[in-house]
Amino acid sequence: MHFVATMSIIDLQHTASGATCRIHELGATVLGYRNAAGRDVLLLSRDAILDGSKAIRGGIPLVFPIFGPPSDDKSTMPQHGFARNNKWTKLSTFDNEDAAGAQFQLLLDDVSAGRGTNNPWEGKDYNVKLVFDIRFDGQSLTTALRMENTGSVAFSFQALLHTYYAVDDHAALDPSRCHVKGLAGYEAHDKVTGAKSLASDEPVTIDGEVDRVYTPPAGQVNAKVEISVGTAHPVSLQCQGTIDESPVPVSVVVWNPHEAKAASMGDFGNDQYHEMICVEPGILLPATLEAGKVAVLEQVIRS
Ligand code: TA6
DSSP states (O other): OOOOOOOOEEEEEOTTTOOEEEEETBTTEEEEEEOTTOOBOBOBOTTOOOSSSSOOSBSBOEEBSOSSSOSSTTOOOOTTBSGGGSBOEEEEEEEOSSOEEEEEEEEGGGOOSSOOSSSTTSSSSOOEEEEEEEEEOSSEEEEEEEEEEOSSSOEEEEEEEOOEEEOGGGOTTOTTTEEEESOTTSEEEETTTOOEEEOOSSOBOOSSOEEEEEEOOTTOOSEEEEEEETTSOOEEEEEEEEETTEEEOOEEEEEEOHHHHHHHOTTSOTTGGGGEEEEEEEEEEEEEEOTTOEEEEEEEEEO
16 A cells, blocks of 8 residues: 555535536546536536546546557656646635635656656656646636746647546436537547548547547637536536647547446446546647746636
């Protein structure tokens, strides 16, 4: 049993609207956001492990510096990198008329889990400061991951906000009540079948295990999608990414594990594939951050 640092959960309220947000120090993972209408917009697995020993299943896990498994199979860095596997430091919280929120930070020096070996993050060449800003009001939740290359050499990276949306009424597999609009024209890479195709105007629905990376067409940078989540009003998602203040393309991953994969995840309720859809914006195309430069990935969720 490896030592697990004591970690806490921070509960925030936006007094003016009554909206609330809950954040875990592990990975600065947003566990939940309840809007002014009292709806829980995000899904946290009922079996999520919250003792700090494992990345949290649900809410908004932060993915950095890699998305998916390492491209070099000699690297032992875990899937989705180290940002979500380490204790972040809460720098501040706020609650005013307009919004409430918090700021968290993770320095590479404080990364004790998930750096892995046989990869350039193992040594002292790379350095990074991650700052995560959370801001919410009665109808919206904004999360922004700021990555600053504090080292002396450039590094390549991927970054993604792995957001789990709650779907009401167990309706995730009902195409009329759960779907994603706004990905027409993107290139869809289906990680289940390996197929690549041009996404049509048809909404993306959950008809089995769905694990697709949608890459925007040339010239498109920001992502703007609408997510139907059962009986509630659709959620709108806008996301932008910048490197050294210049916009970069934002890809969008849509994932639902469906029955078999849900049953194979010990930290996920076997039936919970009926009550969630992941819509995950990220900087996934090859990206390099020069020494001293800053990248930002920001999503605005309106419900
Ligand atoms: O959401 C896309 C994805 O890469 C899926 O392939 C699936 O692995 C999911 O992330 C969850 O990954 P995790 O490492 O959190 O179990």
